[in-house]
Amino acid sequence: MKKELTIFDNPKNVKRLRLGFFVALVLVLIAESFVEMHGGFSVEHFYGFYAVYGFISYVFLIFAAKLLRKITMRKEDYYDR
């Protein structure tokens, strides 16, 4: 029998991973003050524009998909009937 990886069965490890992720979020936000954004469009000059846009895009995507599902969802055997 092969050895199993069970690293994520431990809730502590999941918590650690999540913590690392949140630290990374803060870091990329801070990093923006050390680099020059290109600013091809004026919106890019708002601090944290990409972070906000990424967040909003994602939430919009999920909620729009939920609406879309109401229209498009059918049973799996829809085309066989």
Added chain:
Amino acid sequence: MIDNMLPPALIFIVGAVLIPFLRGKAKAVYMLALPIVVFVILLNLSFGNTWIVEFWGYELIMGRVDKLSLVFSYAFTIMAFLGILFALHVKDNLQHVSGLIYAGSTLGVVLAGDFLSLYLFWEIMAVSSTFLIIASRTRESREAGFRYILMHLVGGLILLAGIVLYVQKTGTIAFDYIGFTGIESYLIFIGIALNAAAIPLHAWLPDSYPMGTPTSTVFLSAFTTKSAVYLLIRTFPGADILIVIGGLMVSLPIFYAVLENDIRRVLSYSLMNQVGFMLVGIGIGSQLALNGAVAHAFCHIIYKALLFMAAGSVLQMTGKIKCTEIGGLYKTMPLTCLFCLVGALSISAFPFFSGFISKSMIISASVHEKLFLIWLVLQFASTGVVDHAGIKVPFFTFFGHDSGIRAKEPPLNMLLAMGIAACLCVGLGVFYQPLYNLLPFPVHYVPYTGGHVVGQLQLLLFGAFAFTLLILAGYYIPEVRSKNLDADWTYRKFGRFAYNIADKGLNSLNRISERFLMRFIKGLVSFFKNTAAKIALFAAVNIWLLLGYRDKRLEIKKTQLYNDILEGTLPIGIGVAITISFVFLVFILT
């Protein structure tokens, strides 16, 4: 020396025919050697036209060699090698032969310098890829393959019509930049766009690609759409409509990718999304944008194949591929999981992975051309990729809820193919200069600037942050066994609906008219029957009266005669006698 050899397309196609005659190790070595031989030939080609054949007074150019065709040929040959390696353990010769013919005909399309050889290889491509879809030998795959070939035959016919008009107009079968000039250019554009799965001609792709075998879908993911991208770069660069189509393609399929349950269908929609990026690049048409489209096609072929290989490994080892049925596979398939993560990071355009160095070229090109709206759409789509390819595919397959399935890692050849593809993804992301040198136009682009990296990281990580919050709050979209309507509804359901309309409408009309007609004819028949009987009775009764029959005997005679006439059992002699006596009676009475 090169001139005397077969063109790369024919090496694959002729080479494929020999596969069924080989066994065991010899077969494996032979199949792997074919793409290597082709790659060496490609490396030794010099720019210009080679492999020119005279045919009915036309010049067939089977080797138009320039930077654009070469970079695509490299990508397709590498892909053929990876696909063959991944499928090396498969016993089914049908898949090997059609896979190699498919790869060869794609090279034929890329290197074709004239429309005639292009069309020839185009159709071989459509037919051989159909065999890869039906190779699963299930009812679903057969039906999907049938719809697939129908769509592509229609597309091929439209392309052919365009080619015929084009040749008539220009007097030559050679082609290069076409642009929108007349009806022939529109037909050619539609024919090519169908193969690129351009909306609204896209439904064949998510319909058929998930139906292939674990290994054949890897082949399918690479060739058809990207050879169409190549042709669009050559014939319609800077066509504004491609920006619109590309904009729709990067955004609409990602909603479906969020909803879909079948992992390979999620990847199919994601494939459309990536091709959308390329079409936007072609539509913008600046040197940077076209370079970006080519680079993105190159990187995409490899990481998309890697993702389909990971999905194929899961399908092969567990027999399942639906989000609702799998999960927690990292425990026993850690290597496959790792390779899948590399593919996911590449398609999400994470810095130091291949997608980053190519996709950012296209996005930067939209900045240079001041296309604000399309820039917003592209950034939105980049975040969308995080969901379906970055989170959905690896997370729900290898992590997520534990499905209890404890599948082993796939065979060595599959792991090797994935490993090489993963190395290429990282390699291209870090050492991007060799790829940039291959691009058709000189590159002055620097992908790794502080602004790019930080902006992209913010976009991706905060998208993932939104996912974390949504799933913790229970707002994330639940996985459901379901089917989602797409444009194929028009010919799968509406087609049936129209058939039913025709069936119910026309056939009931048929039945109604039949009923009326029959009633009329029946009436007519019984009228004539009864009339004949009554006339006969009238004549006979008079005769019988004359002969002296009375009362009961007369009644018996009457019913006998009446039944005989209605049932047609009357001997001919009696009929004749009645007729004659009738005539006789008429003669007497007048």
